[in-house]
Amino acid sequence: MAHETSETTAASSFDAAASSGRRPRWNKVPEVTVHFWIIKVLCTTVGETAADLLDEKAGLGRTGVSVLMSALLAVVLVVQFRSAAYRAGVYWSAVALISVVGTLVSDGLTDHMGVPPETGTIVFAIVLAVVFLAWYRRERTLSIHSIDTTGRESFYWLAILLTFALGTATGDLVSERMDFAYWLSAVLFALVIAAVALAHFALDLDAVWSFWIAYVLTRPLGASVGDYLSQPTGDGGAGLGTVVTSVLFLGVVLGLVVYLAVTRKDVTQPQQAARHAA
Template identity: 35%
Template sequence: MTKQPLSVTKVPEVTLGFWIVKIAATTLGETGGDAVSMSMNLGYLIGTAIFAVIFIAAVTAQVRAKQFYAPLYWLTIIATTTVGTTLADFADRSLGIGYAGGSSILLALVLVSLLAWYRTTGSVSVSTVSSPKAEVFYWITIMFSQTLGTALGDWTADSAGFGYSGAAALFGGLLLVLAILHYWTRISKTLLFWCAFILTRPLGAVVGDFLDKPVDHGGLALSRYTASLALVLFIVAWMTFFRQRPATAAH
């Protein structure tokens, strides 16, 4: 009997390389978002509008694509993290909701999105993202999680007093714990994936702030444009030398 080929999704296989690029992309979202809203003096609202247009265009292209295409996928991820950066900053600072209030609201939105996705399709696993309906839920959940991660990063580094290096160590440690739980326990891999996905965003946020914030605020005072370009080059180089495969679809 001829073996039937495995069907694949339009999202990448979750490997160590996936998480490396994800952290780099979320860091780029922080420096890129700040470059538009702060360095260009466009403000959080206009910055959010600009990145929202890019996000919608990227998601539309991703959903319409016939197969996995790594550059398009990561462009969409970067779009979610940049709009998440400016949106979280607008809510926390311009609207005065504050980091705690913003984080609470966004956590609720992530949970509602996951619940609606689960009730509609029966699963929130990445391996089931093989239909337009599942893809829409996937990207909405990611957008909310990226925005939540931005608020969590700012809250931890600023309000909680951890500073950029302390917050990076905290979120890095939590991700290490999740990795241990993944390999050494029977806890749901889907639950651990979404926890890790959310936590990589505040890690990227505090690393991005560490790179471009003034020295007297605990940063390195690098140009946001220079830091963003370096991150873009790193992501492109990684994808060039380490080809990513699409995740196998669940049956």
Template identity: 35%
Template sequence: MKPSHETALSKVPEVTLLFWAIKIAATTLGETGGDAVSMSMNLGYLVGTAIFAGVFLVAVAAQIKAKGFHPWLYWTTIIATTTVGTTLADFADRSLGIGYAGGSSLLLLLLLASLALWYRTLGTVSVESISAPKAEMFYWVTIMFSQTLGTALGDWTADTAGLGYEGGALIFGALLALLTLAYYKTKISRTLLFWLAFILTRPLGAVLGDLLDKPLADGGLALSRYSASLTLIVFIAACLLLFRHRPAKTAH
């Protein structure tokens, strides 16, 4: 028997303030964790991307195979997308030699292509419409591209634009505040606002991650990538243990 619409959708969490708090922490962890593997361990961006891509594929397969909503599994998969996004963006920006502008442009095209193909195939890109493995695949691929694009945008803003980590955090925080205002005060598509917010939380996490682990001379707090990553893991685990996590409701 095929799973019902309600059962399939129950694997996606309800989008609340808690969701966004964990999302920002997870994206920050993606920055510190990705840098820890590719830079602190001196494995390089390509090897780091391969490692995290493997974790991402295993996590997505487990998420799709699951029969219900499991908060730990869902957020593990999100963290996997944000770590592979970090190393993949760094590889595109630096190892391919196309710079932050080129990397961001390439990743934006990939994200738009993923959303377009998703919409053309299923007729919607709303997270409330996920009711089959095919929709889940589009969901996770789109999330992975959005995380990667967010990393590139965060690095571009902090480095190339010369705003620094604090300036980048203020810019993306202000943009997210505007999206929140639009959510409550306008009738702009909730699906559009969700994906914009999802993309913008990633560069916010990128600059926050850099703020934590970059040297004092570069405007960071000079924490080790390992200690910063461990702190974020403890915060996410506390949120999962202390608060109730409900699945999203079905769109009828």
């Protein structure tokens, strides 16, 4: 349903632009497919383990990792904003880096400033709600199928950053306050995401809100998976370590991104047809 809606929107935008002689505006984000959610969860896992890896193994410390990742994210976002259309490599590089930065922001508040996970969850939820409100008041839509202006793209990436921070705080709240095992936390968040999907497809829960709720919840899901695989067996993990876990998941992400860059299966059909005709 969401795929058909996005294609209709893209087709309408292209036809309107073509009839008026204007250059059509391309959506700057990918279609929401199975590939999208797989890469999103894997990027989340990489963000969780990579932050720990750079902090512990590279000896950069939280401050050094934060500065480095924020600088890299700024560079990638400049490239993303300057791109005329969605580019899989650029887009997912930004998501992977935001996953690290969002984790560091939330962990910094909790670990270094003593902010409880409950407070962090509430604060990030409120700030995200304010961003959504401002986004809607200005653009009259929160749809990800029309991220085709600088303003909408700015709201989009700010919301993405906040979803990662909120997801991190929520995951910490569940794992630390409720003392759930890593694997149990992963199962819990997977079930909640499944419930959201069921509500969307069976009960007509709004597609926009279904997407953003699931986007937030995939953060603690991926983090729980990453923690389970990387943490020592004595701490309830599988003992693979942050290096092996990060390299393994990053390899899968790179493979999927290359696949999408070649096949363009996450690009709307009208946009693909227009580019082949150009």
